[in-house]
Amino acid sequence: MSIVRRNNLLFPSLMNEMFRPDWFGGMENFGNTLPAVNIKENERNFELEIAIPGQKKEDFNIEVDNNVLTISMEHKKEDEVKEDNYTRREFSYSAFKRAFTLPETVNEDKINASYTDGILRFTLPKKEEALPKPKRLIEIEK
16 A cells, blocks of 8 residues: 655555545544545546535535645534523534545646535546557558
8 A cells, every 4th residue: 555644644545545445544534424435437537426415515625735635624503593581502513624645647737526416526537648548450560
């Protein structure tokens, strides 16, 4: 397993960790539980899906720095109800932070993200040189 050290935190490589069933690489949790992550690779890119229902896209902070994709979320909610003899005040706080070391084959400039139906989706395109090349026929010279 390849490990990268950033700011005294260790981050497993995305390529080395993507087939581990527990996939607990490079994360901090400041709330309930960490969101589930699905990682898929095809010929042209990697795709990440993270289940984080009930949020707004503004709640997320997503950065790429030195081959590390960091996803964090912080959500605070406060409700206050005042009636005759009492005041009821409820608040909640949830947050998480996850970081993934990207393979060198990922084109960092073309990463994109979307948030729909509680799923945060990332497309991490591969660099042109990492894409599979078509077969070619080599003829034997005379």
